[in-house]
Amino acid sequence: MQKFIYKITDEVGIHARPAGYLAKKTKEFESVVTIEKNGKKAVASKLMAVMSLGVEQGDEVTVTVEGNDEEKASAEMKKFFEENL
Amino acid sequence: MTIFEGKGICEAVAMGKISVIRKQKKEIERKIITDIKKETERFENAKDEVLSELEMIREKAVGKVGEEGAAIFEIHKMMIDDEDYNDFILNMIKDEKVSAEYAVFSASEKFSELFSSMENGYMKSRSADIKEISQRFINHLSGIDDNYEISEEKVIICADDLSPGETILLDKEKILSFVTAKGSLNSHTAILAKSMNIPAVVNVGDGFLSLIKDGDFAIADGFSGKFILNPDEETISYYNKKSEEYKERETILLSLKGKENKTIDGRKIKVFANIGDEESITAVKENDADGIGLFRSEFIFLRRDDFPTEEEQFSVYKKVAEEMSGGKVIIRTLDIGADKQADYFGLPEEENPALGLRGIRLCFSRKDIFKTQLRALYRASVYGDINIMFPMITSEKEVDEILSLCKEVRKELEKEGILFDEKTELGIMIETPAAAIISDDLAKKVSFFSIGTNDLIQYTLACDRQNLSVEKFCDTHHKAVLKLIETTIENAHKNGIWAGICGELAADISLTETFLEMGVDELSVSPSYVLKLRQKIRETDLSK
Numbered sequence: 001m002q003k004f005i006y007k008i009t010d011e012v013g014i015h016a017r018p019a020g021y022l023a024k025k026t027k028e029f030e031s032v033v034t035i036e037k038n039g040k041k042a043v044a045s046k047l048m049a050v051m052s053l054g055v056e057q058g059d060e061v062t063v064t065v066e067g068n069d070e071e072k073a074s075a076e077m078k079k080f081f082e083e084n085l
Numbered sequence: 086m087t088i089f090e091g092k093g094i095c096e097a098v099a100m101g102k103i104s105v106i107r108k109q110k111k112e113i114e115r116k117i118i119t120d121i122k123k124e125t126e127r128f129e130n131a132k133d134e135v136l137s138e139l140e141m142i143r144e145k146a147v148g149k150v151g152e153e154g155a156a157i158f159e160i161h162k163m164m165i166d167d168e169d170y171n172d173f174i175l176n177m178i179k180d181e182k183v184s185a186e187y188a189v190f191s192a193s194e195k196f197s198e199l200f201s202s203m204e205n206g207y208m209k210s211r212s213a214d215i216k217e218i219s220q221r222f223i224n225h226l227s228g229i230d231d232n233y234e235i236s237e238e239k240v241i242i243c244a245d246d247l248s249p250g251e252t253i254l255l256d257k258e259k260i261l262s263f264v265t266a267k268g269s270l271n272s273h274t275a276i277l278a279k280s281m282n283i284p285a286v287v288n289v290g291d292g293f294l295s296l297i298k299d300g301d302f303a304i305a306d307g308f309s310g311k312f313i314l315n316p317d318e319e320t321i322s323y324y325n326k327k328s329e330e331y332k333e334r335e336t337i338l339l340s341l342k343g344k345e346n347k348t349i350d351g352r353k354i355k356v357f358a359n360i361g362d363e364e365s366i367t368a369v370k371e372n373d374a375d376g377i378g379l380f381r382s383e384f385i386f387l388r389r390d391d392f393p394t395e396e397e398q399f400s401v402y403k404k405v406a407e408e409m410s411g412g413k414v415i416i417r418t419l420d421i422g423a424d425k426q427a428d429y430f431g432l433p434e435e436e437n438p439a440l441g442l443r444g445i446r447l448c449f450s451r452k453d454i455f456k457t458q459l460r461a462l463y464r465a466s467v468y469g470d471i472n473i474m475f476p477m478i479t480s481e482k483e484v485d486e487i488l489s490l491c492k493e494v495r496k497e498l499e500k501e502g503i504l505f506d507e508k509t510e511l512g513i514m515i516e517t518p519a520a521a522i523i524s525d526d527l528a529k530k531v532s533f534f535s536i537g538t539n540d541l542i543q544y545t546l547a548c549d550r551q552n553l554s555v556e557k558f559c560d561t562h563h564k565a566v567l568k569l570i571e572t573t574i575e576n577a578h579k580n581g582i583w584a585g586i587c588g589e590l591a592a593d594i595s596l597t598e599t600f601l602e603m604g605v606d607e608l609s610v611s612p613s614y615v616l617k618l619r620q621k622i623r624e625t626d627l628s629k
Binding site: 012013015016017020023024043045046047048049051052054056 | 156157159160163164166167168169170196199200203204205207208211214215390391429431
């Protein structure tokens with residue numbers, strides 16, 4: 001299992017568009033990607049679940065990646081967060 | 086034949102089939118089914134249809150508002166594909182043996198509730214997206230073709246009311262007229278109809294939507310404000326004759342193209358056009374306006390689901406400047422408030438938005454957005470005669486702050502080696518009584534005034550212009566309003582700057598002579614009024 005914590009810098013948080021791209025991105029991997037905010041979890045490939053976390057600018061989220069390609073997936077997810085969120 | 090009485094917009098008549106935009110969702114009955122497999126298949130088939138329909142709409146939208154503006158439809162596609170949403174529907178069909186329509190309806194209720202209960206304003210408004218995609222689904226399942234965007238012939242659009250966001254994607258080429266249950270003469274629908282130069286009837290009453298259906302034949306009369314459903318032969322021939330007369334008058338007006346806006350005794354003024362989107366530039370040129378007197382830049386913000394970038398704004402301003410080939414283009418900076426905003430601004434609801442954080446006030450509180458716009462405007466200034474105008478001014482201090490922000494932006498651009506026109510003129514809207522009263526002081530700081538009569542009337546007479554119950558107190562010819570306009574023009578001239586009028590009153594030809602006597606330098610009206618106004622000016626003799 002791979003894990004990292006990321007602080008959201010995007011002004012509007014994880015809003016619809018980045019959540020959509022995030023869902024699309026995670027579908028590239030075999031591993032399951034989970035996002036957690038204040039104890040609430042959502043599987044990253046589920047757009048509405050991620051949006052309903054209500055992640056705003058300044059919030060810290062814990063991203064967990066678990067599966068066969070978790071190392072590669074985690075590295076790419078980290079890059080995705082830094083570039084988009 | 087049924088006649089509905091409303092208020093008419095644009096003196097013209099439209100005849101044709103109607104297309105109804107229904108926002109109210111109908112209650113979906115909880116229907117029990119027996120064949121789960123068949124119901125699941127119905128759902129999957131409808132899903133394929135909805136996805137391909139959304140893709141088609143997305144492609145259309147890309148052509149009109151660009152890739153970024155069309156992103157909302159990509160999101161809708163993803164929502165349709167969302168695992169939780171799909172599982173909920175499929176489980177419901179399986180476990181409760183209900184129809185696919187009912188399962189989608191339940192999912193819509195559940196997921197929209199999930200978002201509407203969130204604190205974040207942006208997320209809250211996503212519940213509308215869930216409802217929209219679900220409605221699309223239900224329409225496909227129940228075989229309702231409710232997609233007004235893909236109708237083939239020209240139609241009369243009928244709706245409860247229309248917001249700017251809803252009208253932006255309508256294919257303007259296919260609209261004969263708008264008819265709405267609500268709305269006043271100043272509603273968004275009315276302004277849109279004027280800018281498109283098509284008749285509209287607003288405020289026909291709540292009952293009318295339940296009496297009409299897609300494909301019904303009707304007449305919308307912008308002269309009398311009548312909406313006539315299933316007219317009889319006699320009525321049709323009456324209106325055919327009326328249409329002919331209208332066309333004849335149009336021909337006379339068209340003969341005024343290329344002529345001067347000059348009174349009989351030789352006074353010349355400028356007649357400019359107001360526009361609210363790039364598409365209207367065609368109408369500006371067709372109607373031979375001398376320039377653009379009011380370019381409502383907020384449309385660039387209202388048609389998207391996120392802030393437009395500097396590049397995107399720059400390309401719109403540049404295009405308008407170039408298309409007007411040297412003609413004056415007066416661009417008003419973002420004029421948005423709690424009553425007219427895009428969801429992503431996340432502005433809190435206000436008790437009294439007309440007196441709230443709007444126009445320049447909002448720009449001051451969101452300097453990042455304001456400066457991005459100013460940069461885009463200055464960058465575009467080298468491509469034509471761009472002038473920048475600021476809304477909702479009440480004090481000298483505000484003007485000072487604007488001037489120093491503009492200076493800051495110019496310095497930044499200079500430092501970055503980006504070209505801009507240093508002589509870009511800065512002007513202000515005079516639309517509050519305060520600004521009109523101190524116009525002598527304000528005139529010393531800017532290069533021009535443009536009087537926004539819609540707000541000036543509303544603030545001077547304390548009448549909400551969207552509130553029908555006070556419409557009778559809203560005397561647009563009130564002495565107080567005319568005095569403020571006169572004072573403003575006088576003070577402008579005293580200080581060597583020009584003054585124009587860009588509100589609805591500029592198009593009121595019963596006042597044209599009064600405005601000319603006051604010495605107004607420019608009148609800016611909807612493109613469709615330019616030639617009518619020219620005709621009026623050419624018939625006026627001030628020496629009498």
